Amino acid sequence: MVIKVKTENEKVHEWLKQQLEDCADIDDRELKAGDKKAKIIYLKSVTDSQIINRFIITPFYETKDTKEFMEYVVSFPAEMEPKDQHEALSQLLKGFVIIFAENKYVAFQAKKMAGSGVTEASAEVNVQGSPDALTENLEVNLNLIRHRYQTANLKVELKVIGSISQSAAGILYDSTKVDNDVLKELKKRLDSIEAEVLITAGELEQELSGRKFHIFPTVVVTERPDRLVKSIEQGKIVVMLDKTKFAIILPSIFQDFFAAMDDRIQLPLVGWFLKGIRYAGLIATLSLPAFYVAFAAYNPEILRVQLTLMIAGSRVPVPYPAVIEVLLMLIMVEFLIEASIRLPKTIGPTATTVGGLILGTAATEAGLVGNVMIILVSAVAITNFVIPINMMNFSVRVLRYAFLLLASLFGLVGIVLGFVGIVVYLSQVRSFGRPYFNILADTNSRKGIS
Amino acid sequence: MLNNRYFYYLLILNGLVNSVNFVPRILVNKNGSLIAIFVAVVIGTLMIIFTTKAMQSFPGKELPEILEPLFPKFINKGMILFFSLHWYLFGAITLVSLVDITHRFITPDVNRLMLAFGLLALVIFACQVESYSVLVSIETILIVNIPIFLYFIIKIFSNEFFSWDTIREVVTDAADMPHYTAIAAASFIFTGYINLVVFNRLFKDLKVKKIWIIAISGLLLLLAAYLIPIGINGIEGVKHQVYPWLTTADSNRIVFFIIERLLFIYYLFYITVAVAATVLYWHVGLRLLQTSFFKKTGKKFNIKNLLLLLIFVAGTFFLIQLDQFNFMKITDWFIRVRLISEVLLLLMLFYAVRRAKKA
Secondary structure, three states, X not given: OXXXXXXXXXXXXXXXXXXXXXXXXXXXXXXXXXXXXXXXXXXXOOEOHHHHHHHHXXXXXXXXXXXXXXXXXXXXXXXXXXXXXXXXXXXXXXXXXEEEEOOEEXXXXXXXXXXXXXXXXXXXXXXXXXXXXXXXXXXXXXXXXXXXXXXXXXXEEEEEEOOOOOEXXXXXXXXXXXXXXXXXXXXXXXXXXXXXXXXXXHHHHHHHHOOOOOOOOOOEEEOOHHHHHHHHHOOOEXXXXXXXXXXXXXXXXHHHHHOOHHHOOOOHHHHHHHHHHHHHHHHHHHHHHHHHHHHHHHOOOOEOHHHHHHHHHHOOOOOOOXXXXXXXXXXXXXXXXXXXXXXXXXXXXXXXXXHHHHHHHHHHHOOOOOHHHHHHHHHHHHHHOOOOOHHHHHHHHHHHHHHHHHHHHHXXXXXXXXXXXXXXXXXXXXXXXXXXXXXXXXXXXXXXXX | OOOOHHHHHHHHHHHHHHHHOHHHHHHHHOOOHHHHHXXXXXXXXXXXXXXXXXXXXXXXXXXXXXXXOOOOHHHHHHHHHHHHHHHHHHHHHHHHHHHHHHHHHHOOOOOHHHHHHHHHHHHHHHOOOOXXXXXXXXXXXXHHHHHHHHHHHHHHHOOOOOOHHHHHHHHHOOOOOOOHHHHHXXXXXXXXXXXXXXXXXXXXXXXXXXXXXXXXXXXXXXXXXXXXXXXXXXXXXXXXOOOHHHHHHHOOEOOOOOXXXXXXXXXXXXXXXXXXHHHHHHHHHHHHHHHHHOOOOOOOHHHHHHHHHHHHHHHHHHHHHOOHHHHHHHHHHHHHHHHHHHHHHHHHHHHHHHHHHHO
């Protein structure tokens, strides 16, 4: 937009400077060569100085006059013309350079990308699948998806969430396969988000799911582009948040959390076996401590005599009831896991080794816990990590204590009640209005019924 | 819209839960039960055919909606109250016998009331979820449990002390007149279809194909329910048992396994199936009462619902404090009355179909 009165240009310049008072990273300089005159203003922290040198400052001194310079600048696709000073300010904050010359001002994109390049997946590792993970940059992520899903049906809609963080969220879906009710519902929920700052995909998941107290995640949070593409192909919707390495997939079903991306690489029989192992791991990690309590405290006669005697024998020096024993060890293992996640890589192994040794050998020798208990707790800790998606992992970790409580109150019956309760709970959970759990993974039979 | 397989789950669940608790006790105590079983198979199959046919003329409708144009309001409400009492009573009876079994056989250390409280908490939570969710839960529980049940059956038949001679004796003595209670008890196995009064809302075009499979599997289930306890306990011995199937299960031993007593495998199967059945029946009872007495859109829905559930719970606690003899009497009466009410319901459905066709 050309501003007729010359002072207008200066006014805008003054206003911008005023707004960014006390910002140490602002750079406001005048370019001057003979008759040629121009002013540029930009934030050093978000702009790339090389771009500014190469595309703005050097051409300024090489062109004949300011008019030619402006024509040169305008020819770039990175150039934009702000409507008014407010837009100019927001562009300035995003990493644009505002150029004042020839009675008008234009914005020139010189964004500095502080994101990392495409790296290998770290939270969701697999053996033979593609190693790529998402990056912090939405455009790079879109690129990763588009390369794997080359059809015009792949639609990308952008929405801005968070009144201060101004995070861009990309909604990706295949227009021929998507469930339109879910899409509508998603947009409605995205619009109703009132958070000021939204940085991680996990926060977005919580804002979207609506319910405050739910134990199972209803959307998959993942960092793998291949998983995203697979989901889009199944008619699901992917929401990618700029500046995070994670995207969310919705609507999801319970079984999604137990599928790893290299399952399909394996031979079918092996794939089935691996899936079976994961569900067995789920049941084991949920119920082993509870079963121990039930067997030791309520129903020792269930097991065959040799086993019962062995458990009883290992508990001989233990001075408290089985529940306390289990609880003590489980909490110690939780501490160990928490500590080894947060510790720097150099200290991590030491801590776990020391912790493992103390918990394992010394505790049994001191008679604080039984031998069988140690084996059980380590089995529980290991089986927990069999579940491929992290969020489900953590849910299961919490649920284990509910089972422990039930077993300590009702014995064996409590565990059964717990499982029935979980089945009912799961079957009434909805992910964006779609059924979440069905043992045959047939959640389609109900489309259309509200 | 819902896949028709869910209808069969209703049948299977009801068959499984009944074939092991009250039904065998009544069958082994009456003469002429073998004939009664065959009569019951015929009655049960016919009931399934007729009721599903009648229900198909009202796709997507519940019983209160079907009855609405037939009679004046208060008769309708009275009927719904009468019928829903059956569902409630059946759920409560199953729950109370579950408490009794658990306390007697599994965890004598746990207080009965405490146990009842735990079970009720679960059932009250579960019976209030959407109808679809109830079906999905039942599906899950059945798919997990049917292998356990098959293992159990195979294990018992392979028991070396299973007496085929006793069974031959039963078959050769079969010529007695069947007792009405035995017929009513045996036909109870087929009653799962009755839950359509609520679930009909979800099935858009329900077609029951291959009815003979249902009939034959019902017959096999009944024969197993009747003959297995006799084969293990003997004709006279089994009459002393309150829970014939539990003592049968407890007389078996698994030699090469971590769990030694077969009772626990059986109990694991029975408790899950029985809890699922209680959830199902209370859900249906609750739904019937809710739709005809207070709508979900109503203002005071929550309060009324809570009151209703409190009545459910209070009734259950009343049943729990009864002694076993009186409790068994109530269940026997329930089983006898049930068949009549079922026929009554069917007749009413026929009347509704005729009215709908005329209009």
